Amino acid sequence: MTAAVTTPRGARPKNPFAPRNIMLYGALIIFSIYYLLPLYVMLVTSLKDMAEIRVGNIFSPPVEITFQPWVKAWSEACTGINCDGLSRGFGNSVRILIPSLILSVSVAALTGYVLACWRFRGSEVFFGILLLGAFIPYQVLLYPLVIILREMGLFGSLWGLVLVHTVFAMPINVLLFRNYFVALPEELFKAARVDGAGFWGIFFRIVIPMSLPIFVVSGIIQVTGIWNDFLFGVVYTRPENYPMTVQLNNIVNSVQGVKEYNVNMAATMLTGLVPLAVYFFSGRLFVRGIAAGAVKG
Amino acid sequence: MSSARRVRDGARPPIRLLRNLSSKIAAIPMVLVGLGVFVGGTLWTVLHSFTDSRLLPRLNWVGLDQYERLWSTRRWLVSIENLAVYGIVSLVLTMCLGFFLAALLDRKIRYEDTFRTIFLYPFALSFIVTGLVWQWILNPEFGIQAIIRGLGFQNFNFDPLYNPDLVIIGLLIAGLWQGTGLIMVIMLAGLRGIDEDIWKATRVDGIPIWKTYIIVIIPMMKPVFVTALVLVTSGIVKLYDLVVAMTAGGPGIASEVPAKYVYDTLFTRQNLGQGFAASTMMLVTVAIILIPWAYMQFREKRQ
Numbered sequence: 027m028t029a030a031v032t033t034p035r036g037a038r039p040k041n042p043f044a045p046r047n048i049m050l051y052g053a054l055i056i057f058s059i060y061y062l063l064p065l066y067v068m069l070v071t072s073l074k075d076m077a078e079i080r081v082g083n084i085f086s087p088p089v090e091i092t093f094q095p096w097v098k099a100w101s102e103a104c105t106g107i108n109c110d111g112l113s114r115g116f117g118n119s120v121r122i123l124i125p126s127l128i129l130s131v132s133v134a135a136l137t138g139y140v141l142a143c144w145r146f147r148g149s150e151v152f153f154g155i156l157l158l159g160a161f162i163p164y165q166v167l168l169y170p171l172v173i174i175l176r177e178m179g180l181f182g183s184l185w186g187l188v189l190v191h192t193v194f195a196m197p198i199n200v201l202l203f204r205n206y207f208v209a210l211p212e213e214l215f216k217a218a219r220v221d222g223a224g225f226w227g228i229f230f231r232i233v234i235p236m237s238l239p240i241f242v243v244s245g246i247i248q249v250t251g252i253w254n255d256f257l258f259g260v261v262y263t264r265p266e267n268y269p270m271t272v273q274l275n276n277i278v279n280s281v282q283g284v285k286e287y288n289v290n291m292a293a294t295m296l297t298g299l300v301p302l303a304v305y306f307f308s309g310r311l312f313v314r315g316i317a318a319g320a321v322k323g
Numbered sequence: 324m325s326s327a328r329r330v331r332d333g334a335r336p337p338i339r340l341l342r343n344l345s346s347k348i349a350a351i352p353m354v355l356v357g358l359g360v361f362v363g364g365t366l367w368t369v370l371h372s373f374t375d376s377r378l379l380p381r382l383n384w385v386g387l388d389q390y391e392r393l394w395s396t397r398r399w400l401v402s403i404e405n406l407a408v409y410g411i412v413s414l415v416l417t418m419c420l421g422f423f424l425a426a427l428l429d430r431k432i433r434y435e436d437t438f439r440t441i442f443l444y445p446f447a448l449s450f451i452v453t454g455l456v457w458q459w460i461l462n463p464e465f466g467i468q469a470i471i472r473g474l475g476f477q478n479f480n481f482d483p484l485y486n487p488d489l490v491i492i493g494l495l496i497a498g499l500w501q502g503t504g505l506i507m508v509i510m511l512a513g514l515r516g517i518d519e520d521i522w523k524a525t526r527v528d529g530i531p532i533w534k535t536y537i538i539v540i541i542p543m544m545k546p547v548f549v550t551a552l553v554l555v556t557s558g559i560v561k562l563y564d565l566v567v568a569m570t571a572g573g574p575g576i577a578s579e580v581p582a583k584y585v586y587d588t589l590f591t592r593q594n595l596g597q598g599f600a601a602s603t604m605m606l607v608t609v610a611i612i613l614i615p616w617a618y619m620q621f622r623e624k625r626q
Binding site for chain 1: 364
């Protein structure tokens with residue numbers, strides 16, 4: 027079921043202007059407008075100056091294109107007393123993303139490998155517990171994790187947040203890797219063991235080289251999930267370490283000062299650019315990732 | 324090579340616990356996360372929901388006091404009601420819209436990839452970004468209301484984010500925009516799994532397409548619908564970021580949700596016991612939804 031998203035089969039419809047087709051494409055286009063509208067509004071608002079926003083409507087394209095709002099959002103917008111723009115949040119998000127990505131994907135891959143190829147008594151029970159964890163509302167675990175991180179001396183630091191991301195990424199990613207590794211041909215492992223390869227040898231020299239697609243899928247899930255996270259960022263880091271989403275919300279929803287809608291929309295677009303880029307470049311793999319994760323999870 | 328084998332033979336000691344040792348070492352993170360965080364953390368929270376912890380957790384038992392207080396707090400009752408309304412409407416609309424879009428894409432159309440990309444891209448964006456964009460579009464001074472008034476309908480009113488009765492609609496518009504693409508992809512995968520011969524058979528029998536969907540295809544896709552259902556519901560219970568970004572719970576407390584109640588109680592009002600009781604109620608809600616589903620899955624597997 028996971029890989030069933032294939033291209034349509036059979037002949038193309040013959041008359042492109044049949045009433046049925048007009049209705050079909052009409053519906054598709056109307057829905058496309060609903061889905062594309064926010065992206066369009068974000069873009070045009072971010073390219074206008076405030077005078078134009080006050081007199082015009084939000085759907086009209088900019089009369090005079092200005093990039094000032096983007097510059098301001100990136101390097102001057104204020105959160106509280108800091109006025110160095112979203113660049114700080116971007117830096118934090120990158121510094122959170124890279125270790126979280128590496129740690130969560132490698133832990134999940136290794137665990138999936140254990141569960142697929144080296145089961146021991148009780149391993150399936152632990153796996154079941156791990157999967158149940160995917161359904162526990164985060165709110166239940168927020169405070170226990172605060173205590174765990176405080177005991178480890180990591181509360182408020184970037185590394186604490188990295189650990190939290192790794193923990194919550196485990197259920198879905200372990201499932202993904204386990205299901206992929208189970209499907210690899212068993213003869214390969216037998217041959218490798220005859221040749222003297224052990225646990226780590228098989229993992230690094232046989233399993234990993236054969237599993238590039240699933241690493242990409244898991245990586246995509248992790249990049250978008252970690253970048254888009256808000257709750258963990260706000261709970262487990264101090265203001266100077268806030269990720270981009272938290273800083274964005276603080277900039278846009280701050281109560282003091284005059285609302286600069288063009289700067290707000292430029293900031294919003296900047297924050298959305300990373301996951302959008304991942305989405306547009308990964309295309310089918312993204313679809314495959316969420317379909318696999320969703321259907322099985 | 325022979326030395327490697329000797330090492331492997333040597334790594335099989337008579338004690339069972341040490342057999343397969345590398346694998347057990349590699350499983351340590353899973354055991355720690357599963358038992359330490361998921362099971363341990365849940366038990367810890369549930370246990371402390373029966374105490375009067377305020378600024379710091381402590382084990383001073385007060386029985387069900389926190390729950391009584393919780394269920395007599397107006398903000399919590401509003402949160403639960405909001406979640407129920409948002410949940411039911413969003414569930415029904417997400418499923419219908421998701422299936423409808425998937426069915427449209429499955430009609431052997433041109434530019435299928437383009438349309439799918441358009442319907443799915445919001446899912447890549449965070450709820451914060453989603454909330455802020457729709458907050459701007461629904462802004463009464465500049466957004467949709469202002470534009471329709473500008474067309475001559477001076478009495479047109481649509482300011483969901485400033486009207487306590489409509490604020491859930493505002494959240495729904497944004498939530499559906501972000502989440503329907505995912506359900507569409509899952510439904511599309513389900514539709515592609517249906518045998519082409521079934522379509523041929525219904526065509527031969529002269530059954531109209533819409534009727535085929537309702538009486539043949541949808542019943543066949545029951546497992547896909549159940550999965551989508553579980554997915555959407557577990558997402559709804561987590562509803563938090565969208566509310567924070569779009570309305571911050573306002574106007575007043577009109578758009579508060581349970582997840583936000585927990586966060587605010589734990590971290591800004593520092594009333595830990597109360598926050599633990601609220602989060603335990605969230606856990607109970609999830610369990611009520613999941614246990615019948617798990618039971619169903621289990622029975623299907625046994626048959």
